[in-house]
Amino acid sequence: MSLMKKIEIKEGKAVLHIPDPKEYTVDGKFDPAWSPVFYNPRMKLNRDISVAVAKVFSPKTVIDAFSASGVRGIRYALESGVGHIIFNDVDKNAVDLIKENIELNSIPSYEIYNMEANALLDVKRGVFIDIDPFGSPSPFIQASMRSTGRRGLIGFTATDLSPLEGSSPKACMRKYGATNKRKLSFSKEVGIRILIGRIAKDAAVEEKGIFPVLSFYHGHFFRVFVRVEEGATKADNSLEKMGFVAECERCGYHKFSSDPCDLRRCDYCGCEMNVAGPLWLGQLQDKSLLQQLHLEGEAEKIVSKMRAEATAPPFYYSLDKLSSRLRLSAVPSTSDIVECTSGFYTHFDPKGIKTDLSFEKVIECIKKFVR
């Protein structure tokens, strides 16, 4: 550890020692996974939003179960006003660096563990738990549910977009227990809803219900915050919000239902549809939370898009994909179609629109602008 070359950086209010990226750059390329302790500057937006969410909920204790450099936990203490932080990482180099960074930032109240996350979550209780692993958070959902006690908040990051979006069906079945055999036109939203579906099912095993309060996609990850409440009825109510979605490959129509038998054939052209699920069909955002978040720059841009779509119906139409299915000469502008359908933009896709109008009306609108 003492041999690791480090640089000093600033992120938010935290001053941090991190491995010198120059030392771990190969052929001009740098991947944070190649350095002895992980620090990814591209995840700053994830942390900015997480810090803002924690500030609103003001939990007494946060468990930062995958701390790496300690940046998240340190920012929760300095910027969200959280009184006590439990840091943890399975890697010894990370734990040494966390200690160094805690001292550098004079964090007053903390614990540090060098444990496997599930083992830690089985013995520690936190009001807010941050699950930010490599790849899928699935192996850690159930233990995080136990750790929250009667009420809590859990933030999950998933970077395994390929199974969640339908590009690796077998991995999706293994990690999420869901069928997702084709990348549907609105694959980003399918992915985040499959992730939340898995969270709801694992919560139910622990007799807990979930309430997603903020869910988004950005670049190479999904991030979901769920409020958790104990009770068998709450768990049952969450499971009632599960279902399936299907898209017709031929005409682009989509439909969702709690019963997959409703989704076998396209209501418009009669073709067989591609069905994905089980997945979460309930709300993705809590609008009142989104209104309380104070952010800047890129993070504010994405949160303002989420505010605007918070009350929109599930799933979006990709204007790119629909235009090509309809063999149109061009793709209409998103703003024209949002206006024509009295619809919504979506942060999932700049060429995506959400609307309560029927599929026929959406097609009519598109054809008004492009032939």
Ligand SMILES: C[S@@+](CC[C@H](N)C(=O)[O-])C[C@H]1O[C@@H](n2cnc3c(N)ncnc32)[C@H](O)[C@@H]1O
């Ligand atoms: C993606 S990084 C975390 C990044 C950090 N949360 C941040 O915002 O910079 C994942 C970290 O989890 C640690 N890790 C991987 N598997 C683990 C496990 N099963 N239990 C605890 N820590 C684990 C790795 O050593 C790594 O430092």
